Amino acid sequence: MEYKTTGDASVLPDLFSDLVRCETRLYNALNDLLRARHGIVTSQFEVLRYLRDHPRARVADLAAEFAIGIGATSKSVDRLERLGWAVRAPNPADRRSSLLALTDEGVRLVEAAEETFGAGLAELVGGALDASSVAAAAHALAALRSALEGRGIGMPTG
Secondary structure: OOOOOOOOHHHHHHHHHHHHHHHHHHHHHHHHHHHHHHOOOHHHHHHHHHHHHOOOEOHHHHHHHHOOOHHHHHHHHHHHHHOOOEEEEEOOOOOOOEEEEEOHHHHHHHHHHHHHHHHHHHHHHHOOOOHHHHHHHHHHHHHHHHHHHHOOOOOOOO
């Protein structure tokens, strides 16, 4: 898709369509790769990576990061616990919530899967865009995400 001008609002529907379709295709391709090599799906990988990078996160922190409901997030964490990849510990600051952590097995899994994920992204994105295009897209999407999050747009209501 070729966009005529950056200030032309008529291109926004096409931008939206391209953005969503690219996200879906990348997500599905990485999902297939992670499942084949590590027995996990992309959503599990993303949660495991977040928990590794944010020790003592709460379910509410995950829900806010991924813009999904608390209930769905809690069920996702339940599955990770059943699989032996994450644990909940009491939150001394708030008895109504738990602090989340990866198990040793969860750490090993996310580290191995991260190599697969990175290589897959490099092949899929790097094979289609040059470095300056990747940098420009990353900058534009980070700015858009920041603006949306700053205004609380797209957060689940429940």
